[in-house]
Amino acid sequence: MSEATTVRLDPGAFGELRESFHGRLVRPEDPDYDTDRRIWNASIDRRPALIAFCTDSDDVASALRFATLTGLEVAVRSGGHSFPGQSLTEGGVVIDLSAMRKIRVDPERRTARVQAGTLLGELDQATQRFGLAVPSGVVTHTGVAGLTLGGGIGWLMRRYGLTIDQLTGVDLVTAGGEQVRADASENTDLFWGVRGGGGNFGVVTAFDFRLNPVGPIVLAGPIVWPMSESARLLRFYREWIAEAPDDLTTAVVHRKAPPLDFIPAELHGTPVVMVVCCWAGSVEEGERFLLPLRRFGHPVLDLCAPKQYTDHQAMFDASFPHGRWYYFKSRDVAALTDEVIELTAHHAARFTSPMTAFPIFQLGGAISRVGEEETAFSGRDSGHTFNIGATCATSAGFDEERAWARGFWSALAPFESGSYVNFLMDEGPERVRQAYGPRKYARLSELKRRYDPDNVFHLNQNISPDGAV
Template identity: 45%
Template sequence: MSTYDVRTLEGGTVTLAEAAVSEFADRLRGRLVLPDDGDYDQVRTVWNGLVDKHPALIARCAGNTDVSAAVEFARAHGILTSVRGGGHNVAGSALCEDGLVIDLSTMRGVYVDAKARLARAQGGVTLGELDRETTGFGLATPVGLVSRTGIAGLTLGGGFGWLTRAHGLSCDNLRSVDVVTADGALRRASQEENPDLFWAVRGGGGNFGVVTSFEYELHPIGPQVMMAVVIYPIEMAERGMQFFRDFMRQAPDGLMALIELATMPGEAPFPEAHQGEPMIVFAAVYSGDVAEGERVVAPLRTFAQPLVDFSGPVSWMDAQSFFDADYPDGRYYYWKSAFVDDISDDLLPVLVESCLRRPSELSTVDLWYLGGAMARHEPGDSAFWTRNAETMIGLEANWIKPDQSDANINWTRGVVEALQPYSTGGSYANFGGFGVEADNPVRKIYGGNYERLALIKRRYDPDNLFRVNHNIEPG
């Protein structure tokens, strides 16, 4: 008779009898995947190739009741537990070594109530799947920029995308969630029901339970939007960033824009003469009327003579997947961030110099221009703390060869350090390196909301079952 050695919450090992594991498997409408199963390696694989964890048990849940069963099993045996939504967290926190993964990646239902302008989506849904269902009704909610990432981790950590300045973060657009808390109970949380839990999940990550579905407010979109993607030589980067900053300070909230300092890919449709050269990219989407959008984005296209200009009207789905090809599964990724209140002139050379000395040509330094609707919330309105920064600087180390890992990770950490004099001190949970690290303590993410979060954690998860995340200890 087999037994299973499983890691406990305290870091020890508990040996589970086969009967206990079979009984758990029988409780699931979905499937319990074990290390001997033929598809175990496939099921334990996540997007980031740096992550190679071997869970003891993977509960592929089919619905709320499976999630409750998994939570009860984990609690009964004191098992280390992680939760998987779309499996795209950079730190690989969907998985845990030798523990139990509560895997929602097969829970992919989306229901749209077009009249009420609401969509309810299950915890394993990807951004592209949500967009696909809502755009059928000419509606969308703010999500991120790459269609294959999960809504769950994105929304629980905040959620930045092309609609952030128009309609706020993904978490700002939540109207309710269904959550299985650490006691195994399924609860609805909204402004009316369990409002403390609702406050906490809007930016507090996976600390408070397993969210089995998210209900979002929807907004009219498309069918087409105006997208600007304009590339200038890196020699213009400082002047370009000054121009971009001054332009965005006057721009309407319907325009969301970012800058990427990157390398021009070595393939068509990029101009051959400049392939492989560093570049500055202006990328923007105007989410209102297309003709108005053409007028609004025009200055980004004419600031100087571009190397190439891919701008034009596109469908909302195309805008939402424009960057997909840059992030294939299995490549190596290490991302961090710093919020900055003011894009000052003396910050700009630091960014350009950081770009030029990155070890991998695939890596980028990104400036997300913030403000608009996300800044109209107070930092205490929900768990998401940093509301008033002018920009979030994202540092994306992306590379292919495993022997380049140290150089890339060190580059990212070095740039974060160099940015500290300019930063609010805050960072974005969803661009979180390997999770909680010395230069990314959890209090930097939650700021002045930390104490309240710790109290809510004590109420809903007193034993800290949900700890494989940017962990808030019960207060």
């Protein structure tokens, strides 16, 4: 029996919580417990003592007070996509925000107010009704909250920047249960910190975003070559994107072709390399710019075409569903040098799982034109982010696939120019410090001392309140 199932919740404290709480409270003995505790990454299996499904900020404050009073560890869950499973605790309290999913769009002012349990696909659907969008991630069942607080990379980032670059304010519940506002005029230090500093300073319950004109039609999708063409393609790609305008964001993906209906059966399981494009401007201009890529070598499949923006946003969903076993390693690199390209081609040929896929995201554009010190996010000058993912259906073969990811990641170490905190696993405090750099980490640590001196919110890429690593 797991330790968590033996935790006895203080009856007096739990009774007080139940009286003030508006949402559901789920314990290990409840019939829905095993369903309710699951998160996206099935390799993470933890048993919290309590899951508090909050309906508003008052519920969040009540759940925090209960956890503090009883001394139980706190995890905060929005979409549950944390790579290392930091949205789930063993024997503690999960503050679940999934019932908080209201979205209010003002198309005239081009703004959206978004509750913290909202998923990316829901936000896209609400804003695309008006031909507007927030730059966000690449899997629609990801939570808005976790993605945003770590920075937010996705298909519009070279045109409109990171998700945090369109964030205008947040509502937040502190470790002490205080409900505060942070924006450009109120608690400005905290507003700086939540734009890249993760969930270190409190539970964000609502986000305010600027919206941008997008679509509804974009020129988007993958162009596919045999994996054997990886090195040649990457060298061509490096030169081709050197002149790319901000309208274009791309990712190079190595994987085995999945058995999807729109992929010819003869390609299923075949090792391939693809350039996935999203052109957010005029389709005609995009067709002209993409022409050299389409003509490179001998593509085995070309699915880059005008389509609904929301359809493109969901393109990776089938590759990253709930319930698989996931492990990720990540590094930023300044450029795709010949050495980086050769390493990539070498390691891409050595994974075995038909579910493993690793994207190399193109950065730059609008990301790099925001000042490095304007937000807590670090790495605006990086050229590419490697998201080396090992994926299996079950535990079978997972250890071997994970070892492949670690080996590839280690080989890229000499070329690292930074790291994206949303792509980190549980890699220790020194790695977090490196991700932010000493100056930003010191500023974040000072904020942590002010808003969470006891480190209640430590299930994250944690900033130490004492500045230690």
